[in-house]
Amino acid sequence: MKTVHRIDPAGVPSQRLPSDIDRAHGNGLVATGLRHAYGRLTVLDLDAFTVAPGDRHAVIGPNGAGKSTLLDLLAGTTRVQAGAITYNGQVITRRGAAWRARTGIGRTFQHPIVYPDLTVLDCVRMGGWHHRHHPDRTPAEVLEIVGLADHAGQLAVTLSHGHRRMLDLAVALAGQPRVLLLDEPAAGLTDTETSRLLDILGGLPGWMAVVLVEHHMDVVAALADWITVLHNGRRRTDGPADTVRADPAVAALYLGAGGDDAAHR
Ligand SMILES: Nc1ncnc2c1ncn2[C@@H]1O[C@H](COP(=O)(O)OP(=O)(O)OP(=O)(O)O)[C@@H](O)[C@H]1O
Numbered sequence: 001m002k003t004v005h006r007i008d009p010a011g012v013p014s015q016r017l018p019s020d021i022d023r024a025h026g027n028g029l030v031a032t033g034l035r036h037a038y039g040r041l042t043v044l045d046l047d048a049f050t051v052a053p054g055d056r057h058a059v060i061g062p063n064g065a066g067k068s069t070l071l072d073l074l075a076g077t078t079r080v081q082a083g084a085i086t087y088n089g090q091v092i093t094r095r096g097a098a099w100r101a102r103t104g105i106g107r108t109f110q111h112p113i114v115y116p117d118l119t120v121l122d123c124v125r126m127g128g129w130h131h132r133h134h135p136d137r138t139p140a141e142v143l144e145i146v147g148l149a150d151h152a153g154q155l156a157v158t159l160s161h162g163h164r165r166m167l168d169l170a171v172a173l174a175g176q177p178r179v180l181l182l183d184e185p186a187a188g189l190t191d192t193e194t195s196r197l198l199d200i201l202g203g204l205p206g207w208m209a210v211v212l213v214e215h216h217m218d219v220v221a222a223l224a225d226w227i228t229v230l231h232n233g234r235r236r237t238d239g240p241a242d243t244v245r246a247d248p249a250v251a252a253l254y255l256g257a258g259g260d261d262a263a264h265r
Pocket residue numbers: 038043061062063064065066067068069070110
């Protein structure tokens with residue numbers, strides 16, 4: 001199994017230590033050979049992706065690199081076409097998003113979905129429905145954490161963009177994930193909101209693994225200890241966050257591919 005993780009079809013050896021990979025196999029999320037295509041366009045072709053407990057793993061890359069597709073496949077919101085996903089040693093490739101959420105894989109969305117008829121509190125209740133009898137935290141406590149306690153009775157659809165993002169995070173947290181997948185959580189946030197987000201994410205328990213897709217490098221710098229760089233659906237490189245962020249080739253990738261100048265922020 002280890003060999004699979006050390007070989008990349010593009011010839012880029014992963015820098016993940018075998019001990020990390022072993023940990024992920026026993027008690028984490030492991031994807032191997034994920035390929036995804038829309039029609040004839042292959043948008044993801046990833047040899048391996050591992051998330052061990054407590055990881056703070058950022059996935060970066062220019063627009064269209066396949067980052068959201070990867071999260072969708074890990075969360076089960078998109079069906080796996082090729083490849084395999086295991087979680088805590090159990091094959092979950094064919095399991096749907098609701099099953100995965102109940103089992104501990106939570107996510108937020110690049111474009112949060114808001115139910116027009118539900119209050120903020122009810123949305124969080126829905127997120128934690130499978131833990132309603134023995135929640136680690138009540139929905140009201142989760143709202144307190146994300147700073148939305150004063151908005152509990154408000155219709156979710158009336159929230160500002162920044163508050164919708166916080167609600168999306170609250171819904172995910174109410175599900176008591178062991179792996180939290182975050183799709184551009186800082187997109188469109190003000191500086192104050194971003195700083196609040198960093199406080200919230202920085203305060204997450206150490207056992208919770210976080211996978212962060214993000215263009216804002218300051219957010220990545222604050223949270224990630226490991227970075228995978230995707231380009232055209234493939235793993236361009238991965239490694240410790242400081243090393244990858246300092247790599248001139250990574251900055252060039254953003255600028256050269258017509259992405260924003262995120263690598264410099
Ligand atoms: N439903 C779809 N139908 C066709 N093509 C799609 C669909 N969803 C995504 N794509 C394409 O797949 C590729 C990867 O998209 P994806 O959203 O995963 O990239 P990304 O790295 O998350 O980009 P961004 O940073 O812009 O959000 C893009 O070329 C995108 O246009």
